[in-house]
Amino acid sequence: MSKVKLTTVDFTGTKQQEKELREKLAEIKNMDGNLMPALQAAQGIYGYLPIEVQKIVSEELNVPLEEIFGVSTFYSQFKLNPTGKYAVAVCLGTACYVKGSGDILSRLERELKLDAGGTSHDGMYSLEATRCIGCCGLAPVLTVNEDVYGKLVPDDIPGILAKYQG
Numbered sequence: 001m002s003k004v005k006l007t008t009v010d011f012t013g014t015k016q017q018e019k020e021l022r023e024k025l026a027e028i029k030n031m032d033g034n035l036m037p038a039l040q041a042a043q044g045i046y047g048y049l050p051i052e053v054q055k056i057v058s059e060e061l062n063v064p065l066e067e068i069f070g071v072s073t074f075y076s077q078f079k080l081n082p083t084g085k086y087a088v089a090v091c092l093g094t095a096c097y098v099k100g101s102g103d104i105l106s107r108l109e110r111e112l113k114l115d116a117g118g119t120s121h122d123g124m125y126s127l128e129a130t131r132c133i134g135c136c137g138l139a140p141v142l143t144v145n146e147d148v149y150g151k152l153v154p155d156d157i158p159g160i161l162a163k164y165q166g
């Protein structure tokens, strides 16, 4: 299993979000197999699953926090960190990988001082590795929000990041 990176970004959930989540959990509390729908609902409300939210799910469904944490970290559909203002994603699909996207990701980790899966403390950047995004002709590819950059070499990274500051 890959390393789990918990966020260092302060939790900013609101009372309204908590109320909405508790109401949703009350509805499905007695349903069989309710953990996945509960986590999907929680992620829908908060955008990710910080430990504070996992605790609410644990309390309401009466499921140990360890189990919730295990499920949240096992399935790639669940995010433990919020998306940064600039969401940087590197494709590690086969075409990109054979053309060096592993080196692109390493360079980004160094430049952003973030591991893949992490979000910077100020919430500006998040970094992810993704599957094929359908631009294999441009391999290796990365995206920053909706912008796509292709045919990259590691030395392209500082110039790309310079466009996304402030």
Ligand code: FES
Binding pocket: 091, 092, 093, 094, 095, 096, 097, 131, 132, 133, 134, 135, 136, 137, 139, 141
């Ligand atoms: S493998 Fe990277 S875009 Fe397809």
